[in-house]
Amino acid sequence: MTSAPMLIDPMRILGLSGQPKPVDIVDWAEANYYIKETGQPIKLMPHQKAVLRYIFKRDAGGDFPFQTVIWSQPKKSGKTTLSGIPGRWAAETWGRFQNIFCIGNDLNQAKERAFEFIKVSIELNPAYDRHKETLPDQWKLAAESMECLSTGSRIKAIAADYAGEAGSNPAISIYTELWGFVHKDALRFWAEMAPSPVVKNSMRFIETYAGYEGESELLYGLYETAVINGRQLTAGELSEKTGCELGVFAEATKPDDPVPCYINEAAGMFAYWDEGEIARRMPWQQGESGRKYYASEEATQTPNQFTRLHKNQWVSAESAFVPIEWFDACLSPLPLHPGERTPLVMALDAAVSGDCFGAVVVSRDPLNPQDGVAVRSARKWTPPPGGKIDYDNPRKFVMDFCKQFNVVEICYDPYQLHDFCSKLQKEGVAWCNPFDQGEKRLKSDKGLYDLIRDRKFRHDGNPDLREHFQNANAKQSSQEDTRLRIVKKSENKKIDLCVCCAMSSFECLRLML
16 A cells, blocks of 8 residues: 655744754655656665665754765666655755755756656656646746745756856755766866855765766765775664664675765765675666676676676776777688779778878678678878878879779768868769767767677788777767777877778768668
8 A cells, every 4th residue: 555645744844943853864755756667656775775864864953964975876776766865855854945956967967867856756746737737735847947835945957067056055966977077167066066054954965876087086086085085884883873774785784794885074975885796786686687687788888888887886987999809709801802883981090190091991791781891901001200191102092992992982080181082072082071070989989899899890800900909998988878989098009990990880881881
């Protein structure tokens, strides 16, 4: 039987002093915080109840012990769903006219995380009026804000580069994926939105994965303060303060066993930092279904992606683009020259000095024409010591190849090759198409990774091509987990042919040749 919603009466919440009376966050959530998976109020796991109650356990003076809270778990652990609970709970029970902010790297992210789950929890209430977008006497909803009618408190979604709310004295700021807060505007915003000294119990609540070493410096500084330099709690301490039983964390069944919770009293910080395979605590992360899910994820993601997302562990922003064993496994020579009518895509990548000039020609794989690619030619030209590349040699190669074979497109990096390729097109050598080095490169580089991983990329063992793949690292996109960019392992390493493979393969598959 589903219990009736815990309707919030502001006269019951506020005492004569105007200060809020304590309302247990877990009891409130399990009566009011509806979730879309079931259409019913959330039923929290024992470890979630214990951690929430530890964070929001008031002292004798009515104060919370922490100003900064980090909630970090592997993907699919329910942390985003849960992150909305403190925001709505604060709006309804912390007192009058509170400001609550849901903050993301951009506005879309801010609206799609904690803010969206709060909104859904209100809309799923049986009393919600969809035509008026209100929960009568309780909530009024809008696209980027919500107003709690019983307290006058507001919840707003804002981007980390938005300066309009600086100095607005937030009661609680809920940050999502703080690992991505690396730009100057985001860091300035973080500083300006510090907990307010004029608002009782003002705090930051951060839900995030682990980040990238050397890049996610804001998050790593907090991690260092709370986890590395903080004190790890024991199961006994957690039980004593919250009333939970021993064993809410499966590995901590004795009072002295550590739990994945850390505090730094001097800094006013708490971190629930759960990592490794043991951190997969939700029912859907376990058993046969969990095993199949993680096997699939590990097979389709880079090792760094899998480690960061599914083990919640810090990783380097760069790692080898592909294991060279994967590249070698794609060795399967085709005839040296394609047929005269075989559609081909050529890619060019070059610099005036330092780097080499690379050219790669690909076709659909005759043995896997649906989604396979085969390298038909790979050439490089290097500058003399202290000199510049003579473009006449690659120009002659391109012109001769295009005369002999059916090159339907030459794609190229326009930074250094715009004039070179514009002249080729004017002379009728081939259609030349500048290849965007931003979003499109991120997609093409990940696409090449997938082709090699799935052995849908064939080559003949060209030693220069192999060397350029060995020289290539993959740098994870800072904004989207599934994308990556091919970069050099070191400044003097050449990767032009690897980049050419990414661009030409992407175009070959896009053109449906």
